[in-house]
Structures are given as structure tokens and as C-alpha cells.
Amino acid sequence: MEEPATSRAVLREELEVARERDPATEGVSDATIAAGWPGVQAVLAHRLAHALMEAGVPFLPFLVSWIARAVTGVEIHPGAKIGRRFFVDHGSGVVIGETAELGDDVTIYQGVTLGGTGFETGKRHPTVEDNVTIGSGAKLLGPVRVGHGAKIGANAVVIEDVPPNATVVGNPGHTVRVEGRRPEGPDADWIHLPDPIQEAVQSLSERIAELEREVAELSGRPPRDAPLESPPQRKGPSPAGG
Numbered sequence: 001m002e003e004p005a006t007s008r009a010v011l012r013e014e015l016e017v018a019r020e021r022d023p024a025t026e027g028v029s030d031a032t033i034a035a036g037w038p039g040v041q042a043v044l045a046h047r048l049a050h051a052l053m054e055a056g057v058p059f060l061p062f063l064v065s066w067i068a069r070a071v072t073g074v075e076i077h078p079g080a081k082i083g084r085r086f087f088v089d090h091g092s093g094v095v096i097g098e099t100a101e102l103g104d105d106v107t108i109y110q111g112v113t114l115g116g117t118g119f120e121t122g123k124r125h126p127t128v129e130d131n132v133t134i135g136s137g138a139k140l141l142g143p144v145r146v147g148h149g150a151k152i153g154a155n156a157v158v159i160e161d162v163p164p165n166a167t168v169v170g171n172p173g174h175t176v177r178v179e180g181r182r183p184e185g186p187d188a189d190w191i192h193l194p195d196p197i198q199e200a201v202q203s204l205s206e207r208i209a210e211l212e213r214e215v216a217e218l219s220g221r222p223p224r225d226a227p228l229e230s231p232p233q234r235k236g237p238s239p240a241g242g
């Protein structure tokens with residue numbers, strides 16, 4: 001599909017997107033959507049701010065972004081790269097960081113954060129591929145990649161990559177559907193793989209603890225206060241939903 005050539009064409013495309021994805025636009029005029037849909041206003045303002053930034057214009061991109069934030073409650077850094085037909089439903093409370101990259105046809109709801117995890121520099125915000133939907137209140141943190149067609153549930157906290165066409169819910173975010181089907185068994189769990197080194201160290205520390213107990217019994221001296229600790233294991237639900 002050809003890029004919209006004029007600002008009028010950009011406006012038309014954003015209005016069409018709002019009509020496609022928000023049932024509340026039914027029977028409402030284009031002027032009403034342009035004036036009353038904060039998400040549409042925020043996206044249009046970002047298109048302007050980003051173009052100014054790309055053109056090397058100082059200060060103005062941030063002013064546009066700041067005004068958009070004050071009016072819509074949607075804060076998009078002018079540097080964020082956002083594909084076509086992006087729709088923010090309701091607006092308020094959305095934050096999209098500087099190095100975030102969004103593909104085409106992405107939809108997000110109110111309260112979504114595409115943020116960093118701390119004070120890192122460089123690429124530190126999520127990359128979201130085409131056709132992704134991100135539910136209200138979801139937080140995607142760090143340079144994670146969300147595969148095309150994925151759905152992120154309302155209030156999910158995503159700190160690891162999401163495979164294409166997966167549905168991720170919860171905190172920490174875990175996959176409950178891939179291609180519309182429940183992930184099956186441990187084979188679908190790509191995070192909680194067996195760790196042979198961790199298992200060997202754990203087995204050794206158990207044997208040493210046993211020996212220490214026996215030596216303490218034989219010598220009559222009390223056993224060591226601090227037993228050897230086995231290495232930490234990953235906790236939390238399987239991201240594969242298993």
C-alpha cells in the first residue's frame with residue numbers, strides 16, 4: 001500500500017482506522033472524531049513531531065509532543081518510530097518511549113506503557129511488530145520484541161519476547177495461547193529449560209550438607225550454621241502457560 005502523500009491523506013487514513021477499530025465511531029462525523037478522539041489527535045500530533053525531529057528541527061518536536069500530552073494524556077516521544085494505521089483507543093495514560101518501534105496496524109488501549117526498565121541508554125524500549133493489540137494497562141518494559149499478530153492482555157506486564165500470534169496475560173506475562181491454541185506441555189516452555197549445571201551444583205551441595213551432618217555427629221561438634229545454598233531457580237508461572 002502506498003504511503004499517504006499529503007497531511008490530508010494522513011488525516012483520512014487515521015480517521016478510517018478509528019472507524020474500523022472503534023465501534024463508538026458509528027454514526028459519528030469525521031469532524032467529531034477529529035475533535036473528540038484523543039487517541040487520533042495524539043497519533044496525528046506524533047506524526048508531526050516525528051517528521052520535525054527527522055528533519056532535524058530543534059525544540060519544536062518536543063513542544064508538539066508536550067502539547068499533545070497535555071491535551072490527550074498520551075505521551076509519545078518524538079523519536080519513537082510508529083508504522084501506519086496506528087490506533088490508540090481512549091488515549092489517557094499512554095506512554096511510548098524514545099526507542100520504541102511499532103509496525104503497521106498496531107492497536108493500544110488506555111494506560112499502556114512501552115517503557116524502559118531503568119536508566120539504560122541506547123535501544124531500551126519495546127519493538128512491536130505488525131497487527132499487535134495491547135490491552136489497557138499493559139506494561140511492556142525493556143527492549144523486548146512482540147511478534148506480529150500477538151495479543152497482550154489488559155494489565156499484563158511483559159518483560160520477555162513474545163512469539164508471533166501468541167496471547168500473553170498476567171504479571172509476569174505468560175503465554176496462554178499460540179495461534180489460538182493452548183501451548184502444550186513442557187515442550188512449549190522456552191524459558192524453563194532444564195539447567196544441567198544448576199542440577200549438578202544442587203546435587204553436590206546436598207551431598208556436602210549430608211557429609212557435614214555426618215562429620216558433626218562423629219566429631220560431636222555442632223554442624224555449620226550456614227548450610228551451602230543451591231543456586232537460585234527461576235520462579236513464576238511458565239511463559240508457555242504450562
Ligand SMILES: CC(C)(COP(=O)(O)OP(=O)(O)OC[C@H]1O[C@@H](n2cnc3c(N)ncnc32)[C@H](O)[C@@H]1OP(=O)(O)O)[C@@H](O)C(=O)NCCC(=O)NCCS
Pocket residue numbers: 090109134135136137151152153154155156167168169170176177
Ligand atoms: C488477552 C485478550 C486479548 C485475550 O483475548 P482472547 O484471545 O479472546 O483469549 P481468551 O479470552 O480466550 O483468554 C485466554 C485465557 O487468558 C485469560 N485472560 C484473558 N485476558 C486476561 C487478562 N487480561 N488477564 C489475565 N488473564 C486473562 C482467560 O481467562 C483465558 O484463560 P484460560 O486459558 O484459563 O481459559 C483479552 O482478554 C484482553 O485482555 N483484551 C484487552 C482488551 C482491553 O484492554 N479493552 C479495553 C477496552 S476499554
